[in-house]
Structures are given as structure tokens and as C-alpha cells.
Amino acid sequence: MPMKKNVVVLNRLAPDLVERLAEHFNVVQFESGQDLQSVLTSVPVHGVIGAGRQLGRRELENVSELEVISTISVGYDNYDLDYLNERSILLTNTPDVLTETTADLAFTLMLATARRIVELDNWLRAGNWRAGLGSKYFGCDVHGKTLGILGLGNIGAAIARRGRLGFGMRVLYTANSRKPALEQELDAEFRELDGLLAEADFLCVVVPLSEQTRKLIGQRELERMKSSAILVNIARGPVVDEAALVEALRSGQIRGAGLDVFEREPLTESPLFALDNVVAVPHIGSATHETRRAMAELAVRNLELALLGGTPLHMVNPQVRAG
Numbered sequence: 001m002p003m004k005k006n007v008v009v010l011n012r013l014a015p016d017l018v019e020r021l022a023e024h025f026n027v028v029q030f031e032s033g034q035d036l037q038s039v040l041t042s043v044p045v046h047g048v049i050g051a052g053r054q055l056g057r058r059e060l061e062n063v064s065e066l067e068v069i070s071t072i073s074v075g076y077d078n079y080d081l082d083y084l085n086e087r088s089i090l091l092t093n094t095p096d097v098l099t100e101t102t103a104d105l106a107f108t109l110m111l112a113t114a115r116r117i118v119e120l121d122n123w124l125r126a127g128n129w130r131a132g133l134g135s136k137y138f139g140c141d142v143h144g145k146t147l148g149i150l151g152l153g154n155i156g157a158a159i160a161r162r163g164r165l166g167f168g169m170r171v172l173y174t175a176n177s178r179k180p181a182l183e184q185e186l187d188a189e190f191r192e193l194d195g196l197l198a199e200a201d202f203l204c205v206v207v208p209l210s211e212q213t214r215k216l217i218g219q220r221e222l223e224r225m226k227s228s229a230i231l232v233n234i235a236r237g238p239v240v241d242e243a244a245l246v247e248a249l250r251s252g253q254i255r256g257a258g259l260d261v262f263e264r265e266p267l268t269e270s271p272l273f274a275l276d277n278v279v280a281v282p283h284i285g286s287a288t289h290e291t292r293r294a295m296a297e298l299a300v301r302n303l304e305l306a307l308l309g310g311t312p313l314h315m316v317n318p319q320v321r322a323g
């Protein structure tokens with residue numbers, strides 16, 4: 001029987017998934033508090049599975065047997081892709097299974113910010129509801145408004161669908177390429193970024209983080225938005241210049257923001273926390289029992305296929321296998 005390959009598991013997986021991995025591999029569980037580089041070099045590691053860790057040259061240069069990283073996420077900005085390509089290390093990810101759940105969260109943030117749900121929940125619990133609610137506490141409509149999607153990939157399209165079909169919204173989008181099928185399905189209209197900023201009542205940021213999208217939304221862009229507009233970011237924090245956003249929210253440049261992601265994560269302190277017109281949640285886009293389970297299963301499957309001689313279902317850099 002051939003020797004089992006070694007696999008490092010970065011996060012806690014369900015026991016049945018760990019058992020499943022253990023059928024084919026020696027499983028090394030990384031525990032928080034441990035030094036990642038030491039764990040990665042404690043045995044010849046062939047595969048890594050998990051998310052939430054930056055992996056590049058520094059972490060991987062002594063992991064000489066590494067064949068595959070199976071990330072439990074759709075985004076892969078945590079990985080130095082150029083370095084993985086240079087080393088012919090395969091990267092697999094988990095798209096599709098989280099699309100609808102993440103779109104649900106985008107809508108939750110739109111609605112919660114527009115209707116001031118968190119602010120008014122706090123107000124109510126503080127015992128303030130003694131008389132009728134004055135217009136001071138009114139929110140704004142979501143239905144029938146203009147939804148601007150920045151990045152019309154799978155998740156952007158799922159948000160657009162909710163807006164168009166569920167809330168009768170007009171859909172505008174900015175993307176690297178035109179999407180004729182979605183334009184037809186959702187009456188969506190393409191805009192250059194400045195046009196999108198000027199017309200959107202709700203601006204949903206759904207682009208992946210890359211050097212091209214870092215700080216894509218800064219002071220200049222926020223100044224082009226309507227003062228009645230709400231910004232929702234479910235992509236990656238660094239796509240939005242957070243200091244500029246705080247300023248825009250404080251000064252009333254825009255109405256509010258619903259944020260799932262931040263420049264630095266995890267986050268324990270932020271000027272955003274002092275603002276009533278912000279609804280902030282701790283990067284929960286895919287965090288439902290069903291979806292996280294589906295993501296973990298898919299990542300395990302990708303890892304098995306990569307290390308046992310098959311073709312993983314989702315490869316970020318399939319070209320490394322061609323050579």
C-alpha cells in the first residue's frame with residue numbers, strides 16, 4: 001500500500017469530514033495559537049485545507065512537497081497566486097455553493113441599513129418607545145429604487161435577481177465585460193463606474209480583491225454618490241477606503257453603509273462602531289450551517305481529487321497541472 005500523504009487542516013472541520021480525510025491521508029490539525037510555519041514543516045506536507053490564513057512565499061518556501069491548497073472560500077486574495085504558480089502548487093476553491101447565501105446577506109444589509117433596523121432595535125431596548133415614532137426615525141424605501149452592482153459575477157447576479165424580481169428595482173452594473181444574458185434577464189444596464197456611482201440608490205460592492213480593485217471606492221468615488229445612497233460591501237474590506245468611508249458617513253455625504261467586511265479582520269475597534277448609520281457584521285457572508293457545510297464538503301472533495309489523482313471540481317490555477 002502506498003504511503004499516505006500528509007494534509008494540514010487549518011480550521012475545525014466537522015468530525016465526519018476529518019474521518020473522511022483520515023481514510024486517505026495523515027491529518028495534521030492546526031490549532032490556533034500554534035506557529036503555522038512550524039506545523040507546515042513538522043512533516044512533509046502535501047495538502048492544506050482551510051481558510052482565513054495568508055499563505056505565500058514566507059509561509060510556504062520550506063514546504064517543499066506541497067501539491068495543493070484547498071481553500072474553503074470562493075475568494076483567494078489570501079494566497080500569493082504568482083508564487084503558487086511558480087511552485088506549481090494547485091489552488092482549489094468553493095464557488096457556487098455560497099452564491100445564494102451571500103446574496104441573502106447583501107440584501108439583509110441593504111434592508112437593515114435602509115430601515116435602520118439595528119439602530120431602532122437598540123433604541124427600543126433602551127426604553128425610548130414612549131410615544132409615536134417621529135419622522136426623525138423614518139428609513140428609506142428599498143423597493144423600486146436603483147440598485148448598482150459593482151462586479152456582476154455569480155454573487156452580483158444573485159443580488160441583482162433579488163432586487164429586480166423581488167423588489168422591482170432598476171438594476172445597473174459595472175463589470176469588466178458586458179453581460180448580455182443578464183441584461184436581458186433582468187433589464188440590467190451597463191454603466192462605467194462614475195455613472196453607476198451617480199445613479200445608484202444602493203451600491204453593492206461585489207468585486208474580488210486584487211491590485212486593480214484595492215481602494216477602488218475612495219473619497220473621489222464617494223463624492224460622486226447621491227447623499228441619499230447606501231453602500232453595501234460584502235466583497236473585501238480593502239476594496240473600499242475605510243477612512244474615506246467613515247468621513248462620508250459622518251458628514252452625510254452618503255446616507256449609510258451595510259458592511260460585512262473590513263480593511264482589517266478580525267476587528268475589535270473602529271470609528272465605524274460609533275456611527276448609527278452603519279450596520280456592521282463580522283464577515284458572515286457565507287456563515288450559515290448549510291452553506292459552510294457545503295463549502296467544507298466541496299473543499300474536502302477538491303483536496304481528495306487533487307491528491308488522489310483526479311481532477312478537482314474548482315481549480316483557480318489549472319494551468320499548473322498542464323506541465
Ligand code: 8YV
Pocket residue numbers: 051052072073074075076098285286287
Ligand atoms: C469565507 C468568503 O467563508 O468565500 C469567501 O471568499 O469571503 C467567505 O465566504 C471566508 O473567507 C472564510 O474565512
